[in-house]
Amino acid sequence: MITIEMLCVRLQRVSAAELEGWIERAWIRPEGAPGHYLFEPIDEARARLILELRDDLHINEEALPVVLSLLDQVYAARRHMRRVRDAIEAHADNGLAEQLRQLLQEEQR
Structure with missing residues (x-):
């Protein structure tokens, strides 16, 4: 499991604020509470998918x-x-x- 900061480093194209917005919209469902989220590999894959849809496919x-x-x-x-x-x-x-x-x-x- 990784923190929101580590996920931002891995993804490079998203801020912690954006990720928190995705969590609020239930696009990503990490464990933990605000300020203490922990992300599984599936959460990282989902975030990459969202980025691909948004940035590469212009959804x-x-x-x-x-x-x-x-x-x-x-x-x-x-x-x-x-x-x-x-x-x-x-x-x-x-x-x-x-x-x-x-x-x-x-x-x-």
Whole structure:
């Protein structure tokens, strides 16, 4: 875990005040309280994503919550699909996997 100051050093393109604004908007959810935030690697990755969206892709501040929400939904769907895949693979011997494959192939047509 790292402090807000260390995160600013690592990111180079964001101030502590900006990061605190992102925390207030719940774009980043570090542990701790104001003045004592601790950031996990996932928080740093999220901050890098926000910077990329803002600076490289020129997504404005008003659109960022929508884009972040949609990305969160995509990541959640991917996690759910991995769980479904794992459950299917665990029961592959009973024919369930083959039935689901057929249903998915029909859906793609």
